[in-house]
Amino acid sequence: MHRTARTASAAVALAAMFGISACGGSGGADVAADEKQTLTVWAMGTEGEKLGDVAADYQKKNPHVTVKVTPVGWDVAHQKLVSAAAAGGLPDVMQMGSTFMGEFAELGVLEPVDTKRFEKADFFPAAWEGNVVDGTVYGVPWYVDTRVLFYRTDLAEQAGFDKAPATWAEMAELATAYQKKAGTEWGISLQPYNLDAWQNWLPFFYSSGGELIKDGKPALDGEAAVNSLAEYASYFEKGLAKKSVQPGYDVIKDFGDGSVPMFLSGPWQTTNIAENQPQLKGKWAAAPIPAGDSSTSFAGGSSLVVSKDSEHKAAASEFIAYLTDPGVQADWYERTTDLPAVAAAWNEGKLASDPDLKTFRTQMESAKAIPALAKWAEIGSKIDTAIESVTQGKADPEEAAKKMQSETVGLVE
Known part of the structure; x- marks a missing residue:
């Protein structure tokens, strides 16, 4: 996409x-x-x-x-x-x-x-x-x-993990262990703001049972939205993810040097890692999105x-x-x-x-x-703003979800 x-x-x-x-x-x-x-x-x-x-x-x-x-x-x-x-x-x-x-x-x-x-x-x-x-x-x-989880298996072993995290709780536990036991600077990379931050958050939302559109209207202020925003924001609150990144930030260099041992991304990264970080051969793996209510990506x-x-x-x-x-x-x-x-x-x-x-x-x-909506670009921008508000501590998840809903309802016909 x-x-x-x-x-x-x-x-x-x-x-x-x-x-x-x-x-x-x-x-x-x-x-x-x-x-x-x-x-x-x-x-x-x-x-x-x-x-x-x-x-x-x-x-x-x-x-x-x-x-x-x-x-x-x-x-x-x-x-x-x-x-x-x-x-x-x-x-x-x-x-x-x-x-x-x-x-x-x-x-x-x-x-x-x-x-x-x-x-x-x-x-x-x-x-x-x-x-x-x-x-x-x-x-x-x-x-x-689609988006999956990329993680450093060698550093996971140092942190005491011999398999991929399968749930939200296990992913948070691994992110913490990467820092405390494997000595990484960060536990995971998640996009805190900027264009298309929704692509990192949407797997959390869908894995919470969320639906972007329900009965012809946005459904962005329900339990799934609040829970997924809270889970997403927790990585920034705990210092496990960077709260500030430059536009166009490429995580692969940091993945290669071990400062960022885990991130969500798409299939092109398999080639990117092989070509630009060849020293990682056998030291990383891709795994399904850790589950909230389910393991569901977009x-x-x-x-x-x-x-x-x-x-x-x-x-x-x-x-x-x-x-x-x-x-x-x-x-x-x-x-x-x-x-x-x-x-x-x-x-x-x-x-x-x-x-x-x-x-x-x-x-x-x-x-x-992703529903085929005529004004998706505007909807995505409103979601990006909501994500930024929680990752930067400007709003709590419930407030962000309510605003996300109110600002998108007029964009769906």
């Missing part, structure tokens, strides 16, 4: 300026899938850099289709998509970050998914649900990520969507079907380390045998989706 700082309301205003209606564009006559044609595709970040090679393989098998891939940086992706939507210039196929989905579905520029061709049962449930808006599916999951990643105005919807569907074939998904992991959204792709090779990757699969099977 990726997100740039922006607001959904700004996107809607820009769309209105250019005349995009809530029901979307008119579309056009669709070119048959087997006719000669050019398919335009936008992909972001590393995916944009790597997809061209996969597209070339596809073209060898389908010479009547030219696939033109345009790489787009994540830092400009949102604005580029909004501007193209407003101008009627979206490509046939787009990579859609999970926190973008609700916004662009509301703009009416996405073609609904053919759920007879692409079936929910083939994908991780949370990855699929993140593409559903008002009962309609707008995206096909491409790759997934599902992120990206999906593939088709423009409502595309005249190549049939070919677009064929290309998306190719990219979500289990074999191609497994190959895509080898190229990018993106975790497959298709469950069957996990049954062979490293995806099936690597213990840390198995942890991500286990976590994804119980993960919850």
Whole structure:
């Protein structure tokens, strides 16, 4: 999952300026899938850099289709998509970050998914649900990520632990033991504030039984919110986590030198650790999120969507079907380390045998989706503010939860 700082309301205003209606564009006559044609595709970040090679393989098998891939940086992706939507210039196929989905579905520029061709049962449930808006599916999951616990096993042994913490109580106990018995500066790294702090807190909230949206409204002031904010804040109150970090702080260096022996993050960190902290080989592991009421993380990643105005919807569907074939998904992991959204792709090779990757699969099977909301960026910002208020001692968890609820209720339609 990726997100740039922006607001959904700004996107809607820009769309209105250019005349995009809530029901979307008119579309056009669709070119048959087997006719000669050019398919335009936008992909972001590393995916944009790597997809061209996969597209070339596809073209060898389908010479009547030219696939033109345009790489787009994540830092400009949102604005580029909004501007193209407003101008009627979206490509046939787009990579859609999970926190973008609700916004662009509301703009009416996405073609609904053919759920007879692409079936929910083939994908991780949370990855699929993140593409559903008002009962309609707008995206096909491409790759997934989720948050798990990374911890230094060698330092845990020094602290008297021979296995990963399985509960909140055990995680707090290990964080304390890291400092007192293994001599680490901190017990854990959790984000105290700044953009997307909600990504560290949400596993606590979901593991408390929380639901972001209930009966069409935010549910951020209940027992789950208060308990999870209190648990999260306790690490800062006890001096187990830094109360101040710089924007863009990369925990991996501190993980490598042992000053921070534990943190929550996503699958890209496995490669990051291997490449940038090779001395840690055999000295760390990934484990499921320690449980409150349950061990529940959230599902992120990206999906593939088709423009409502595309005249190549049939070919677009064929290309998306190719990219979500289990074999191609497994190959895509080898190229990018993106975790497959298709469950069957996990049954062979490293995806099936690597213990840390198995942890991500286990976590994804119980993960919850982030609801596809048009104003998610604004909602996330309000949650970030609530997190900061408790980690910095400006509000107690109950006060923060009430404010979080009152400030988000008007952002959910």
